Amino acid sequence: MAKVLMKGNEAMALAAIKGGCDAFFGYPITPQNEVPEYLSYHMKEYGRVFVQAESEVAAINMVYGAAGAGARVLTSSSSPGIALKQEGISYMAGSQLPAVIINVMRGGPGLGSIQPSQGDYNQVTRGGGNGDYHVLSFGPETLQETVDLVRQAFDIADYYRNPVMIAVDGLIGQMMEPVDLDNEIPKMDLPPKDWAANGKSGERGKRNTIVSLHLDTQGLEGHNLALKKKYDEMVEKEQRYEMIQTDDADIVIVAYGTVARVVRSVIETLREEGIKVGLLRPITLWPFPEKAFEKLPESAKMLLTVEMSLGQMHQDVRMVNEGKRKLAFYGRAGGIVPEADEIADEVRKLVGGSPA
Amino acid sequence: MKAQTIYKPTEGLTERQLTYCPGCTHGIIHKLIGEVLVEQGLLDTAVGIASVGCSVMSYEFFNCDTQQAAHGRAPAVATGIKRVNPEATVFTYQGDGDLASIGLAEIVHSAHRGENITVIFVNNAIYGMTGGQMAPTTLIGQKTTTSPRGREQAEAGLPLRMSEMLATVPGATYLERVSVHDPKHIRKAKKALQKAFDVQTKKQGFSMIEFISTCPVNWGMTPQDSLNWAVDQMIPYYPLGLFKDATKEEN
Ligand SMILES: Cc1ncc(C[n+]2csc(CCOP(=O)(O)OP(=O)(O)O)c2C)c(N)n1
Ligand code: SF4
Ligand SMILES: [Mg+2]
Numbered sequence: 001m002a003k004v005l006m007k008g009n010e011a012m013a014l015a016a017i018k019g020g021c022d023a024f025f026g027y028p029i030t031p032q033n034e035v036p037e038y039l040s041y042h043m044k045e046y047g048r049v050f051v052q053a054e055s056e057v058a059a060i061n062m063v064y065g066a067a068g069a070g071a072r073v074l075t076s077s078s079s080p081g082i083a084l085k086q087e088g089i090s091y092m093a094g095s096q097l098p099a100v101i102i103n104v105m106r107g108g109p110g111l112g113s114i115q116p117s118q119g120d121y122n123q124v125t126r127g128g129g130n131g132d133y134h135v136l137s138f139g140p141e142t143l144q145e146t147v148d149l150v151r152q153a154f155d156i157a158d159y160y161r162n163p164v165m166i167a168v169d170g171l172i173g174q175m176m177e178p179v180d181l182d183n184e185i186p187k188m189d190l191p192p193k194d195w196a197a198n199g200k201s202g203e204r205g206k207r208n209t210i211v212s213l214h215l216d217t218q219g220l221e222g223h224n225l226a227l228k229k230k231y232d233e234m235v236e237k238e239q240r241y242e243m244i245q246t247d248d249a250d251i252v253i254v255a256y257g258t259v260a261r262v263v264r265s266v267i268e269t270l271r272e273e274g275i276k277v278g279l280l281r282p283i284t285l286w287p288f289p290e291k292a293f294e295k296l297p298e299s300a301k302m303l304l305t306v307e308m309s310l311g312q313m314h315q316d317v318r319m320v321n322e323g324k325r326k327l328a329f330y331g332r333a334g335g336i337v338p339e340a341d342e343i344a345d346e347v348r349k350l351v352g353g354s355p356a
Numbered sequence: 357m358k359a360q361t362i363y364k365p366t367e368g369l370t371e372r373q374l375t376y377c378p379g380c381t382h383g384i385i386h387k388l389i390g391e392v393l394v395e396q397g398l399l400d401t402a403v404g405i406a407s408v409g410c411s412v413m414s415y416e417f418f419n420c421d422t423q424q425a426a427h428g429r430a431p432a433v434a435t436g437i438k439r440v441n442p443e444a445t446v447f448t449y450q451g452d453g454d455l456a457s458i459g460l461a462e463i464v465h466s467a468h469r470g471e472n473i474t475v476i477f478v479n480n481a482i483y484g485m486t487g488g489q490m491a492p493t494t495l496i497g498q499k500t501t502t503s504p505r506g507r508e509q510a511e512a513g514l515p516l517r518m519s520e521m522l523a524t525v526p527g528a529t530y531l532e533r534v535s536v537h538d539p540k541h542i543r544k545a546k547k548a549l550q551k552a553f554d555v556q557t558k559k560q561g562f563s564m565i566e567f568i569s570t571c572p573v574n575w576g577m578t579p580q581d582s583l584n585w586a587v588d589q590m591i592p593y594y595p596l597g598l599f600k601d602a603t604k605e606e607n
Contacts, residue, residue: 051469065433087426199421199437202401
C-alpha cells in the first residue's frame with residue numbers, strides 16, 4: 001500500500017485499529033492527545049469501544065477489566081499519566097493480562113514540561129508498580145517503526161499475556177512522516193483466550209477468575225517463578241536492536257528513539273573526518289539488548305551513551321559492559337533534543353581531537 | 357420418615373468456606389446475591405468483581421466468572437468488562453472504604469456515565485480488613501483504631517452518605533439502601549437486589565444497592581449487639597429506602 005503522510009499520534013492510533021484493538025480507555029494529556037481524539041471518532045466505525053475515563057487510574061483499571069474479559073485493549077498516556085497507571089500495570093502483570101500501552105514521553109519530574117524527553121527510561125523499564133514484574137517495552141526511532149510495533153504489540157502482548165509498552169518521545173508523537181500501515185508484519189499463532197472472565201461460564205462449563213492475589217507464600221513464589229520463566233523467554237527471544245557501522249568502529253554511540261536519528265547524521269560527519277564511529281540502537285528497552293553488545297568488535301574501545309535524560313539508559317549500558325570498555329555519557333534534559341553538532345563535538349573530545 | 361431437603365446452599369455460591377468472622381453480615385449479603393443470580397438465570401453470564409476489603413476473596417465465593425480489582429477500582433474494572441461484553445451481567449462487591457474513600461471517583465463516574473452495571477455496596481462504617489480504622493462512613497463519636505476518642509466532625513467531617521450523594525448524579529438509574537439485620541429486612545433487601553439486576557438486564561443503566569452491614573469484630577461487639585447497633589445507630593443516620601428510580605421517571 002502507498003505511504004500516507006500522518007501525524008505520529010494519529011498514525012499510532014490507526015495502527016492500533018489495524019492491529020486488532022477492540023477497546024481503548026484513556027485520559028487526556030499532552031503530547032499524546034491525538035491518540036484518543038483520533039480513536040474517539042474512528043473506533044465506532046469499526047464497531048469497537050472508546051471510553052474517555054475520569055482519570056488515568058480509572059483508565060488503566062478499565063483496561064484491566066476489558067483485558068480480563070479477553071479483549072485486545074489499548075491505553076495511551078504520557079509520563080505523569082503513566083505514573084498513575086503503575087498500580088494497574090502491576091495488577092495486569094500479576095494477573096497475566098495482555099494490553100498495549102502507548103507512552104508519549106514528556107519532560108519531568110512532576111508536571112515537568114510537554115516537550116519531548118527520554119527521562120522516563122527508568123519508569124518504562126523498571127516500572128513503578130509493586131512486585132517482581134516486567135513490561136516488554138519498545139523505544140522506536142521512526143514513525144514507520146513505531147506503527148509497525150504498535151500493530152505487532154497486540155500479538156506480542158497476547159502471546160506473553162503481559163502488558164507491552166511503546167515508549168516514544170513527544171517528537172515522534174507530534175511530527176508528520178509518511179507511513180505504510182498495511183505492510184507485512186510478523187503474525188503470531190495465538191491460542192484462544194480460554195482463561196478470560198467474560199461472563200460465558202455457562203457456555204464454557206467452568207468459571208474463570210482473574211486475580212493477582214496469592215495468599216500462601218508457596219503459592220505466590222510458584223507464581224513469581226512462573227512469571228520469571230516468561231520474562232526469561234522475553235529476554236531470550238525479544239531483544240531487538242540495530243547496529244549501524246559498528247563493524248570497524250573505535251567508538252560506538254548507544255542511543256534510542258529520536259536521539260538515534262540525530263546520531264545517524266553524526267556518524268556521517270565524523271566518518272568523513274576519519275573518526276570511526278558506529279551506533280548501537282536498542283529497539284527493546286526491556287529486555288535491554290545485551291546480545292548487541294556481545295557482537296561489538298574488539299576495536300570498539302569506548303561506548304558513548306547519548307540520551308534525552310541525565311543518564312538512565314546509561315546505567316543499563318554500564319551493567320552489560322561489565323567494565324570491558326571505557327564508558328562516556330552525554331545527555332540533554334528538560335525537553336531539549338541534542339543537536340548533531342554537540343554530539344559530534346563530544347565524540348571528537350573523547351577521541352582526543354579538537355572540536356570543529 | 358424419609359429425609360427431605362428443606363434448605364440447601366445456593367448454587368450461586370461455590371462450596372468454598374466463607375472467610376468472614378462469625379456474626380458478620382457479609383455472608384448474608386453473599387447468599388442473597390447468589391440466590392438472585394440463580395433465580396434470574398444470570399449466573400452463567402455473570403462476572404463478579406471482588407474489591408479490596410474483607411470481601412477480597414469473594415472471587416472464590418461467587419459461582420461465576422470473577423475478577424479481582426485493585427482497591428477502589430472495581431467500577432472501572434466493571435466498566436471495562438461490560439463495554440467489551442455488553443451481554444454479560446457485571447456486578448461489583450465493594451466495602452465502604454473501597455467505594456466511599458479511595459474509589460470515590462470511580463463510583464461517581466461510573467454512575468455518571470450510566471454504566472449498565474450493578475454495584476453491591478457493603479457499608480459497615482469501618483475498614484474491616486485492615487483492623488478497624490476510620491472510614492468516611494464512620495459515625496460521629498464512633499471509636500475506631502484511628503479515631504480512638506471517637507470520630508470528631510471538626511477533624512474528620514461528617515460521615516458520607518453515598519446513596520444520597522449518587523442520587524444527585526444524573527446518570528444513575530437505581531439506588532436503594534437496605535439492611536439485613538432481621539428476616540423481614542433480608543427479604544426486602546433481596547427484592548432490591550432483584551430490581552437492581554433487573555435494571556441491568558433491561559439495559560437501563562447504573563444500579564447500586566447499599567447494604568447496612570455489621571463488623572462485630574472491629575466494632576468490639578457480640579453479633580447480636582452489633583445488629584442492634586446497626587439498627588439503633590447506623591440506620592438513623594443512613595435511612596433505608598429508595599433514593600432513585602429512574603426506571604419510573606422514564607415511564
Ligand atoms: C492501594 C491500597 N491501599 C490500601 C490497602 C489496604 N486495605 C486493604 S482492605 C482496606 C480497607 C477495606 O475497607 P472496606 O472497603 O470498608 O471493606 P471491609 O473490610 O470493611 O469490608 C485497606 C485500606 C490496599 N490493599 N491497597
Ligand atoms: S473484620 Fe468485620 S467486616 Fe471483616 S469479616 Fe470480620 S466482622 Fe466481617
Ligand atoms: Mg468497611
